[in-house]
Amino acid sequence: MSTTAERDALAAALTYPQGDTLPASGAVHWLAPGVGWLRMPLPFALDHINLWLLRDGEGWTIVDSGVAIQASKDAWEQIFAHELQGLPVRRVLATHCHPDHIGLADWLCQRWQVALWTSAGEYAFARMMSAALPGVDNAAAVAHFQRHGLRDPVLLEQMSARKNYYPSLVPSVPASYTRLQDGQLLTVGERVWQVVCGYGHSPEHVALYCEKDKLLIAGDMVLPRISTNVSVFAIEPEANPLTRYLESLDKFAKWPNDVLVLPSHGKPFQGLHQRIIQLREHHRDRLAEVLQACQSAQSAASIVPLMFRRALDAHQLSFALGEALAHLHALWYDGVLRRSVAADGSVLFQRVDA
Structure with a gap:
């Protein structure tokens, strides 16, 4: 995990055309004709999310909720009352299934009697998690973390207490949706956006690229200050999400460096190529650290303090454990780690040459 100073240094290599401007709550900051930037609060350490309002003919498309x-x-x-110029919302689009992106999608869709647009993978996972189905519920997550070395009784109790975490933030998901697919061209008003599906952060993350105006709604795939969380979850315990994520970055690297990246967290920026290089270097360094630590047998829980050198609450620890396991799995799939099970049931990883 990089320090604040390190993140500041990386961010300084990018260009921020809006300077220090941030939209006020309930207001829109216009980045281009018909492209609005909104900022909403989050009840986490990561305390905000960026949302986007796109002019769509005689109405609007909302991106994320x-x-x-x-x-x-x-x-x-406030936005409906003062920013829509008397025009209706025509659709709601979700980049992916995480609560900050889809939590209010059903409320918005019902409010305006419109459809939710997203990929099949994101829609399916949102429906499963909002319903707390077995495999994606809290009990499955706690058992998953125990299997990967979490033994602290206080932390286990805190995690067990988060039974309604996702459903509390995403109480419902629309009963139907319109599917977005990789490579699809989506016309929103006078702009044509290419749908780009990425993997590793979520099942089938949707980003949108407008070639004509060099605009990229990146969701969580490319963020300016923090690295995207890439985790192994209980429902897909053998997953290799870090490799999938790094492969997905190849899709973004083919576009011009001076596109205006509209990220879900942080400020809109230019310097796409530099940021992708930074992200690749970040994970290269973390993988090297993890591989070195695996001279002796390690669980995901024992790797967390190596990757995240600060105190973590239960919410942060769940992501940290998932990300530690994602790095271990990437090395395991590459054949440089072997996997075993300890007497207490913990899954352990160790270098094959150790």
């Missing part, structure tokens, strides 16, 4: 909290609903009502 925020979590289902009253502060976000109030902010949306």
Whole structure:
């Protein structure tokens, strides 16, 4: 995990055309004709999400929604009252299934009687997690973390207490949707956007690229200050998400460096190629550290302090454990680690040459 100073240094290599401007809650900052930037609060350490408002003929397309909290609903009502120029919302688009991106999608769709647009993978996972189905519920997550070395009784109790985490932030998902697919061309008003599906962060993450205006709605795939979380989850315990994520970055690297990247967290920036290089170097360095640590047998839980050198609450620890396991799996799939099971049931990884 990089320090604040390291993140500042990396961010300084990028260009921020909007300077220090941030949209006020309940207001829109216009980045280009018909392209609005919104910012909504989140009840986490990562305290905001960027949302996007696109002019869509005689109406609007909303991209991402925020979590289902009253502060976000109030902010949306302010936007509806003062920013839509008397025009209706025509559709709601979700880049992916995480709560900050889809939490209020059903509320928005019902509010405007419109459809949700997203990929099949994201829609399916949102429906499963909102319903807390077995395999994606809290009990499955706790058992998954125990299997990968988490033994601290206090932390296990805290994680067990998060039974309604996802459903509390995504209380419902629309009963139907319109599918977006990789490579699809989506016309929104006068702009044509290419749908780009990425993997590793979520099942089938949707990004949107407008070649004509050099605009990239990147979701969580490319962020300016922090690295995208890439985790192995209980429902797909043999997954190799880090490799999938790094492969997905190849799709983004083919576009011009001076595209305006509209990320879900942080500020819009230019310097796409530099940021992709930084992200690749970040994971290369983490993989090297993990491989070195695996001279002796390690679990995902024992790798967490190596990758995240600060105190973590239960919410942060769940992501940290998933990411530690993603790095171990990448090395395991590459054949440089072997996997075994300890007497207490913990999954362990060790270098094959150790």
